[in-house]
Amino acid sequence: MNIIFLGPPGAGKGTQSKRLEERYGLVQISTGDMLRAEVARGSDVGNQAKSLMDSGRLVPDELIIAMLKSRIEQPDCAKGFILDGFPRTTGQAEALDTMLTADKKKIDVVLFLDVDEDILADRISGRFTCAKCGATYNEVSNPPKQEGVCDACGSHEFKRRADDKRETVVERLKEYRKLTAPILPFYEKTGRLHKINGMLSTAEVTAQIEAVMAGQ
Ligand SMILES: [Zn+2]
DSSP: OOEEEEOOTTSSHHHHHHHHHHHHOOEEEEHHHHHHHHHHHTOHHHHHHHHHHHTTOOOOHHHHHHHHHHHHTSGGGTTOEEEESOOOSHHHHHHHHHHHHHTTOOOOEEEEEEOOHHHHHHHHHTEEEETTTOOEEETTTBOOSBTTBOTTTOOOOEEOOGGGSHHHHHHHHHHHHHHHGGGHHHHHHTTOEEEEETTSOHHHHHHHHHHHHHTO
């Protein structure tokens, strides 16, 4: 089973991917990580990509596709993979299909974690952690039992990540929607797009995903 998982930062995609990996024996592939690994390894494609990036140019789709092709031929991908961060454009989506077809493979499912940007921004911007022990809290969904006191260590000091500021989060989410929007029709047209309501609890999101998987 080969999956493309689309979902904005902070919507729980990491947790759900992990569950998919464990439950179905899939391997998550982030094209960004893959590219960095190839460059670090000094492989042919890695060296090509590096010289392009060093001269300030973008790594062309063909090169990413070639890397992806060799990555998914590794034995750990025998049961399938979960693609994260790729494709971003219809051109990339088509090139990916062409490569997979030639390899007698295909993308079976495209999971689109659909969220309400405003509500998600409220959730993310409510996050904070204990400055002493790192325990995580949320103003709305998971506050400390006693206000201002860490449940785990009793500390009174907390901190927030600068990029969890509400305006920053809203911006990040809007950017993500803009980036993803163009490829949705491509997968919808071919009957592979499955919208998952990303605003429900982690367990409910998992249940929706498993229902999609069961229908394959
Ligand atoms: Zn603490």
